[in-house]
Amino acid sequence: MTQPAIPKKTPARAAIASWIGTTLEYYDFAVYGTSSALIFNVLFFSPELPQGISVLLSMITFAVGYAVRPLGALILGPMGDRFGRKFVMLITLFGIGGCTFLIGCLPTFAQIGALAPILLVLIRVIQGLCLSGEQASAISMSLEHASDRRRGFITSFTTLGASTGTLLTLLVFIPIAAMPKEQLLAWGWRIPFWISAVVVVVAYLIRRHIEEPPEFIESRSTKVNVSPLKHLLRFHWRAVLRIVFCAVIAGTSYMMQTFSVAFATTGYGLDKPTMLLTTTVSAVIALGMTPLAGFLVDKIGRKTMFLIATVGVGITMAPYLWSITTGNWALIFTFGIINYSLFYSMVNASWPSFFAEMFPTRLRVSGLALGTQIGFAISGVIGPVLSTALAGADLKDWVGPSLIAIGFMVIAGISALTAKETVKYTMKELDNVHQSEREKAVVAAATVRPSDAPRDLAAQPGAK
Template sequence: MTNTTLPQKTPARAAIAAWIGTTLEYYDFAVYGTSSALIFNVLFFSPELPQGISVLLAMVTFAVGYAVRPLGSLILGPMGDRFGRKFVMMITLFGIGGCTFLIGCLPTFAQVGALAPILLVLIRVIQGLCLSGEQASAISMSLEHSSERRRGFITSFTTLGASTGTLLTLLVFIPIAAMPKEQLLTWGWRIPFWLSALVVVVAFLIRRHVQEPPEFVKNQSRNVNSSPLKHLLRFHWRAVLRIVFCAIIAGTSYMMQTFSVAFGTTGYGLDKPTMLLTTTVSAVVALAITPLAGFLVDKIGRKTMFLLGTVGVGITMMPYLWAITTGNWALIFIFGIINYSLFYSMVNASWPSFFSEMFPSRLRVSGLALGTQIGFAVSGVIGPVLSTALAGPDLKGWVGPSIIALGFMIIAGASALTAKETTKYTLEQLDDLHQSEQEKAVVAAAAATPAGDARNLAAQSGAEK
């Protein structure tokens, strides 16, 4: 065994580094999703298309970024287990931010015709590949840096970035959406995409000082990470499938942030800035609720909190969409806050620790990335696209999309019921819990075999300190 001095745990620094990265990810998600609902259907597709069709096509370009994520997870997940959580976090940071900035530079349909949506889809593909490794690496980093009794709380800061990124986007987009139409459709819509560069700079300054967690360095010194994807699919495919079905619940978030905006503004002619203000207020409230829910995750359990949030968010999507059809802003705000701020914050606070603790540390990024990205891809395609299709060509139907949300709830909840509650286990105990005797024998054999690559990686990890 290589003598490697383990770095000290720095939970606060790891939590902030994870949080700022997810802020960028959801800034991209919210900027693109909001633009898909309000702008891209006008600028990137033929004006001769019916309005409902152009909105649907815009939602398809949004979904493309999610459809390619499983492929990216097959690449970036194993890289996170072999080369380091920080290594992948830096790659994804510049990949996500760079693509967001480039979208703001694209020519429109009026300028280059059909080439405009082609370039848009191409950048979304590259961006989707980068996004596939961000949260898995960030969650693993914060989990392995945290104390044993606060893993749920510390990892909840990763998904706190979902609310922060959404809020940041909407604070930018509300004045943009209120611009005169001519200015909005010529240069105003580009500003939110260009501002992503500022988030990238801040995230880089924070992340460059974070060390690899001691759990990763220890595994590298034992030479056990030579074939993470092979071992994952051989020994832990059930856990991957469980996460795929649990992650389906993310579709309700996509419906809230993208479909409902188009549903309200295009289908029912509601005021765009006020509709965006609904999700802004929901994001602000979620900033307070997510850490509180993360604190409770360590008290009542990951599984319990996830199930409570899943059932709540699935059921309350129906009254939220119905409220939009009434045009009653008070009801829209109330049900929007209940759905997203309360119940989806419970989901967001619990799933990082709930999902990541289903794997041993040496395969954590690979398993978490593959499971979540397949689930997010399926729900990211089904949520906005199928909901838009079921709403009809005039985007006025709310029952069909509500049924989609209930379907997400049933699938995710049923899958979560099959999982173990891992709150009281230490990380070392989780490694033992999730490894069969056969897998332990395979790992021991690999550790006994000289592997220059793994040893070099351990040395590099030590040199970073």
Template sequence: MTGTATPRQTPVKAAIASWIGTTLEYYDFAVYGTASALVFNVLFFPPDLPAGVGVLLSMATFGVGFVVRPLGAFILGPIGDRFGRKFVMMLTLFGIGICTFLIGCLPTYGQVGALAPILLIVIRIIQGLSVSGEQAAAISMSLEHAPDRRRAFTTSFTTSGSASGGLLALAVFIPFSALPEEQLLSWGWRVPFWLSAVVVVAAYIIRRRLEEPPAFINTQAIKVQLAPMSQALRFHWTAIIRIAACAMIAGVSYVFASFSVAFATTGYGLDRPTMLWVPVAASLLALVYTPLGGLLADKIGRKTVFIIGALGAGLTTVPYLWSITTGNWPLIFILGILCNGLFYSTANAAWPAFFSEMFPSRVRVSGLATGTQIGFALAGAIGPVTSTALAGDDLQNWFGPAMLAVGLMLIAVISALTAKETRRYTLDELDDVQQTEREKEVVTAAIVLPQKA
């Protein structure tokens, strides 16, 4: 007897494949953010600028990669729903990796003048477009491969890649940051960008044998004339807005990872290598804790865990930034680990399942990509740049950036309170629950329409 093999769930393989892609994404994020805080202000901009202005311009190039993400979501989201989660995951893997490598090859301002920041911005735009579909496709892949009682746990490995990527980047950057300044500025800063090629190769080897999840294959058996993005925007626009607002909590992480390093080293002259160990310590805790946070979200609910994490991350940013002004290293480490390693990781563990379960399978990548990338774009554009501006030309005002973090937290928490808890539903039930009656009528009507030759 012949026939098509029944699709099967492979949660472990999906979790690992999703984890390594996010590791690459956040390796780029952490390397670029660290370089923006430490060296890009003197490498890619006129050297006679005031220190605060140079850092502000450097952080602006960091934000450019986030601004274009919504456009990338509109392109890659529907591709993920039409042609497969794996297809997008392979596409974004090479897009992110090649751009990160090329940044390490760029000429500096001293070599080509104003062309240097222009080239940097162009690559950041391409990179931002590539990143926009990575997490949505990876989360959808792992969610749809996961057992119903372990969906938050399985999807949490995607965001635990943010900890491993940040940890890997900082572990690479710390030895080079300790080089004499002449060597760091001439060649040392380039090596961490070039090493991204190793992660790309490893991710390709893991992802090439990954199979599409059963939920996606089942949606492909239904021929409809309503495009995934049209369906998402027409029937799930409230979920997209809710997710965009919730995703603003990422701004707290950007303040921690990028702004606080510049704030400490440029504003208060704290030791650069020692300051870089703060996010390393936080990432070590996050790497272990994030899957545990996912288990907790499976037990008590995605919404509850996300709100606890968001509140804690926003509120602990205030004493963390203040502690930098004291120069008290034990206090800086303790508060930094609490802020990013514990509380932000709690929110990070819950949101993949929390957000993705707001959509039915047929539009999951489109809706998730659009909502998250709008939120991340706003958070990425606002967080580092605005906090740097609020810190003043001398980068010594901690209160303004701290209040910015609290504001971003409040937006995320208030939005999360309006969401429905979904942990008790199966994937099939979610497809039914998350569709309005009007949407079901439209999709059903589309299904029975005769197909044109």
């Protein structure tokens, strides 16, 4: 049996390819989230609804894209483990970008009535399915291309796309939000969605040249007749569940990027461009903080960094929301930077290697996709929607939403405490660490070896 050629590791190329793809994902997230808070509540729902209800419905359309992600993970996760990380990264790239572009083409409620929000939700469903495989494949690609001493640093570039995508969105949205209202609602709001086409082209040109990682090629050199998903749920369900609970900390990011904008501009009448500038400054600082924190992840450990970051981001959400009620821009900027630029950058730097290293190579994309997407779905629904509901019809209560953030912190922190610290293990050792003797026996029994393959017809008994 001919063994496939094992390519060299290319960590820099893998990091850039992952970074640009995640930039598109978070560009979509931030464009849609910002539009949900500022525009969609006006354009896609009946003007006869109370303002608070329109914002809530708009947030629900945002949450729908997250609610369907677990289903997408069940499909794309096993595909990443069977057919390759690059294969899924290209599928998700065009799926995410295409849906973002189409949203910019949708007619509004004034043009087609109730069909407008229905079409919006339908596209969000398709987009959510595609989003579910993007990060898991990109993180696995980066992790498996990295050297053993720099896995935390290299994988942190995947989530660096969170800050890059957010920043790109805000650089586009700040001048858009400053447009005269008539122009903004007539055509200006569509421009950020159409710009996604440029990001897709750039990402494709980079991703088409990336090779599958050596660990994945080696894992495919022997065929195992076991479904990745079935195997995952039989032997690694605890790790999946652990990641689900850890991943809910992402809800604080959704609150920062989406809920707080509506809270400030609708509830307290704060200036929209200035409020968007708050998250712009935070995203710029995070561009430097995320790789720095990724470097430290390889020094102090994935688990340690994640726990510090989780506590920090949960606690500082309360003073950030409170600062909005004061209308004091100095306080808003200060607490926004502490919450997102400092602590959430640490979350983003630590979770890719922390979560991905909980699984062996053959099941990494499946486990990472399923665990994160269930967690992101829960927090993506609870974060913006429940926070908006608890803020009251006038969107002025900051205490209830703050308790949501603290709840995310407690759940994620307790779950992280149950995990192993994997910083000292090599990639080869991780496969052994995460497989019990029983699991190894099952894999061995299901492995198809060259001697098991059918022989030539001439060699078969009774052949003439």
